[in-house]
Amino acid sequence: MSINAQSNVEYKVINQQVYNIQLMDRQVETKIQFVSENPNDATISKYVALEHCFSDQECDTIETYFSQVKAMTGEVGGKSVHKATRDSTLHWLRLNDHPDSVWIYEKIMHHVAQVNAENWQFRLDGFESSIQLTEYEPGGHYTWHQDIGSRRSGLRKLSVSVQLSDPETYVGGGLELHATQKPVMMPRSRGTLVIFPSYTLHRVTAMTEGTRRALVTWIGGLEAYR
Ligand SMILES: O=C(O)CCC(=O)C(=O)O
Numbered sequence: 001m002s003i004n005a006q007s008n009v010e011y012k013v014i015n016q017q018v019y020n021i022q023l024m025d026r027q028v029e030t031k032i033q034f035v036s037e038n039p040n041d042a043t044i045s046k047y048v049a050l051e052h053c054f055s056d057q058e059c060d061t062i063e064t065y066f067s068q069v070k071a072m073t074g075e076v077g078g079k080s081v082h083k084a085t086r087d088s089t090l091h092w093l094r095l096n097d098h099p100d101s102v103w104i105y106e107k108i109m110h111h112v113a114q115v116n117a118e119n120w121q122f123r124l125d126g127f128e129s130s131i132q133l134t135e136y137e138p139g140g141h142y143t144w145h146q147d148i149g150s151r152r153s154g155l156r157k158l159s160v161s162v163q164l165s166d167p168e169t170y171v172g173g174g175l176e177l178h179a180t181q182k183p184v185m186m187p188r189s190r191g192t193l194v195i196f197p198s199y200t201l202h203r204v205t206a207m208t209e210g211t212r213r214a215l216v217t218w219i220g221g222l223e224a225y226r
């Protein structure tokens, strides 16, 4: 399946002027141009949440991997654990080790390709890493952050989170996105797939009771962000 979408958003240059600008060591000629408003702007979302995207049975199946895959304590920026920033346990669901999990990768890519084509038209090449299964216990959280960092995480363009736990079984542990003026809590219902650009500030609020399980992954591109 091709996941590259051709942008259907067209902007026009409506005002262009040439300026001479003096820099420290030289004079440069630069063009400053303004682009038109585009009616399609209204359709660009900050995030997309698809409730009931994964069925209860599919969530049950994904949850069985938590006991099959070795757990690590959540890392940040691929490095040492900083519990004040992130306190969760993670399991990398690698396709090589679990080829029967390919349907999860396919299902995620199917929805990401569709949602990307409808909203952002980012140039995507594939998964930036394996799927990550994350578990938060009381006290667990992940403070405000962006998913783009240096090295390979700089290739991330879209972040994906799937709510695996029944919302009745835990308290706290909400995924919040700060994409507009105010943080917005994502739907908590089991099987919800949330997709957002990886530059979006987000967090997981502190857990106070129970266990929250989520599936997290990133779709990226080999080229710069566009
Ligand atoms: O648990 C989640 O839903 C999101 C976790 C997260 O933000 C991350 O792993 O980068």
Ligand SMILES: [Fe+2]
Pocket (backbone or CB within 6 Å): 145, 146, 147, 159, 202
């Ligand atoms: Fe994140």
